[in-house]
Amino acid sequence: MTLRFALLGAGRIGKVHARAVASNPQAKLVAVADAFEKTATELASAYGAEVRTIDAIEKAKDIDAVIICTPTDTHADLIERFAKAGKAIFCEKPIDLDVKRVEQCLAVVEKAGATLMVGFNRRFDPHFAAVRKAIDDGAIGAVEMVTITSRDPGAPPLDYIARSGGIFRDMTIHDFDMARFLLGEEPVAVSAHASVLVDKKIGEAGDFDSVSVILETASGRQAVISNSRRATYGYDQRIEVHGSKGMVAAENQRPVSIELANDKGYTRPPLHDFFMTRYIDAYANEIAAFIAAATAGKKAAPSGKDGLIALKLADAALQSAKTGKTVRID
Incomplete structure (x- = not known):
């Protein structure tokens, strides 16, 4: 079909x-x-x-x-x-x-x-999916801490920022979903800090450009998220999961994976420039998963509920950043 x-x-x-x-x-x-x-x-x-x-x-x-x-x-x-x-x-x-x-x-x-699927494409990235498989296979034991680094090469236009809902709902929301995907438990507490370090006009628009978030589950598992709207060296996308028996990590990806060593030094190609190239395989895999669910008339994942929970975490992070207090999630 x-x-x-x-x-x-x-x-x-x-x-x-x-x-x-x-x-x-x-x-x-x-x-x-x-x-x-x-x-x-x-x-x-x-x-x-x-x-x-x-x-x-x-x-x-x-x-x-x-x-x-x-x-x-x-x-x-x-x-x-x-x-x-x-x-x-x-x-x-x-x-x-x-x-x-x-x-x-x-x-x-x-x-x-x-059938409704929400576009959290990073679940379908081959590298991040391999991290999840290592967890599911028991290779690192019980998950204890997840560390997610996500930094854009540059900030979006100010008119986009004004209608985006802010960095937590626009950018960090991907990392909230990934944290849930890897933790294996739902976060019950959110602590966030937010600053304007990249462009003061972003602050004047009511948003932040540099944020850090700690999520905690009922059992004490933690996820630490670091976001910035500036990375001078390319699109920075890294994940590390530490468990009771080991660690698994997905490092930054490049358009080609080579190493060059000569009398001028030791070099590697630059990182991907942004999400369109970094996640090209993830987008294809995502659509394939949607097609499979829609053709079978089944529920898709990430689901609407996944989108709802990620939004609740984004709202909690914004509240925490503004109040300086940890926010509990019902």
Whole structure:
């Protein structure tokens, strides 16, 4: 069976998902919708798809699934519309910036019996997946501490920051999901510190650019997250998990893995420049997992509930950063 897709939103991440769909033999990109017709036309033409309105896609009989890459404040409404229309839904994170709105949306999805997957692509990165497999295989014993480093090569535009919900909901939310994925237990306490060290204009916009978070589970397992909107040396993505019998780590990745040693010194190629190249395999694997779930009519993972929990952790981190107090999670 070929799953027929419509892509809602033809921006940067939309292009990434369009490529992932086109490269999968079990998928076909049928339609593209975007507020900017020229953008939609260019992407649709590249993959032999049509430009359609969201209303037309909602009613279309030749579309089985949608990928939602529109602005965050449209996600929940679109999820509800397409759940009621009987489509399988892949939605970029977050579902919404408001916990109650997410809960309302998930209730609609549950009632409709729709397949919903939230775009936490890093679970599907081969390197991070290998870390999880080592944990599952018992290679390091019981997990005790998870350390996640995630630093962007540069800050996004200020207009994006203003509508993103802030660094915890936009950037750290990926690491909250990864921490849960690796800890094996739900965090019950969140402590966070946040600063403006990269660009004072980010602070003037009401956000932070440098944050650290500690998550703790009921048994005492910890996850330590370090985020920055600046890494002069490339896209910094590292994970280490320490257990009762050992440690497993995923180091930074490069476009090519070579080492050069000569009379000028010892060098390695630079890191990936950003997420589009660093996580290209993860995006393809993610779409493949969604196709498998949607085709079988099963629940997908990461689920809407995973998106909800990550948002709750982001809200708790923001509260902790502002108050200087540890926030408990119900």
